[in-house]
Amino acid sequence: MNDEAFSTWLQAVSPVPAGGPAAVEAVLVAKAGYHCNAEYPHKFKLGAAPAGLSYPEATVKGMQVTAERSVLRIPVVAQSAGKATVAGTLQFSVCNEERCLVEKRELSLNLEVK
Amino acid sequence: MQRRSTLLRRIILLRHGHANDHADDFARTLSVGGRAAASSAGERIASAGWRPAYVLSSSAPRALTTAELAAKAAGFAGRIVAEKSLYLASHTQCLAVLRQVPKSAASVLLVAHNPGLTQLARDLCGHDGDLSPAEFASVELELDAWSEL
Numbered sequence: 001m002n003d004e005a006f007s008t009w010l011q012a013v014s015p016v017p018a019g020g021p022a023a024v025e026a027v028l029v030a031k032a033g034y035h036c037n038a039e040y041p042h043k044f045k046l047g048a049a050p051a052g053l054s055y056p057e058a059t060v061k062g063m064q065v066t067a068e069r070s071v072l073r074i075p076v077v078a079q080s081a082g083k084a085t086v087a088g089t090l091q092f093s094v095c096n097e098e099r100c101l102v103e104k105r106e107l108s109l110n111l112e113v114k
Numbered sequence: 115m116q117r118r119s120t121l122l123r124r125i126i127l128l129r130h131g132h133a134n135d136h137a138d139d140f141a142r143t144l145s146v147g148g149r150a151a152a153s154s155a156g157e158r159i160a161s162a163g164w165r166p167a168y169v170l171s172s173s174a175p176r177a178l179t180t181a182e183l184a185a186k187a188a189g190f191a192g193r194i195v196a197e198k199s200l201y202l203a204s205h206t207q208c209l210a211v212l213r214q215v216p217k218s219a220a221s222v223l224l225v226a227h228n229p230g231l232t233q234l235a236r237d238l239c240g241h242d243g244d245l246s247p248a249e250f251a252s253v254e255l256e257l258d259a260w261s262e263l
Contacts, residue, residue, distance in 0.1 A: 039175070093196075100173055102182065102194040 005034045006094045010109035018081040026072040030094045035067040037093035046088040052080045078113040124221035128250040133176040151248035152180040156187025168219035172200035181225040205233035215260040
């Protein structure tokens with residue numbers, strides 16, 4: 001998702017093994033003139049888990065925030081091999097010198113579980 | 115003949131909910147009761163049929179959380195703009211921020227602090243007395259643009 005102030009996306013961090021824990025990452029990048037808001041309680045609310053996946057936490061907090069780029073690690077557990085889509089809503093904030101923007105974005109990522 | 119774009123524009127002024135004590139006033143967060151009252155205010159705004167099209171807040175956590183909870187309860191799912199200049203702003207500062215709301219927005223929810231917000235509620239909405247925590251006042255004005263305020 002792109003905006004004049006930020007970009008957000010979900011990304012895989014490593015191959016997702018069937019039968020074991022794994023994680024995906026929600027990434028927030030602040031664009032020129034903006035910075036990630038270190039004061040804001042960023043979180044990712046997961047949607048319903050698709051067949052073959054489960055989520056240890058329905059809402060994931062604890063984003064690692066730096067001014068330009070922030071990352072939230074989202075644990076997932078894959079039960080079986082195949083394709084699955086992780087989806088949810090990232091709540092986040094970026095600021096410039098005058099104001100902060102508080103936003104929500106629906107994000108999704110297609111995973112291949114091996 | 116040029117067509118005027120005068121609209122009835124709704125302003126909702128909401129004071130932040132009750133907050134916990136903290137040595138740093140800016141950092142004060144909403145109490146449990148303050149969170150419930152903020153959501154309740156949003157529900158009452160929705161019940162009145164005043165779904166906000168634009169949400170402005172002071173950047174102080176107690177105001178921003180009030181704005182998030184009230185906006186959600188009122189059915190608003192868009193961007194919340196937290197202006198640093200609205201922290202403990204006077205009524206004239208609040209008015210200056212309202213004047214910058216995009217013309218396309220037919221209604222605005224502004225979450226801020228006393229005494230500035232109460233003064234603005236008296237001036238714009240004819241509100242009697244001080245705004246209590248999570249209390250709101252509202253008015254509908256005929257304006258071409260928010261800059262006319």
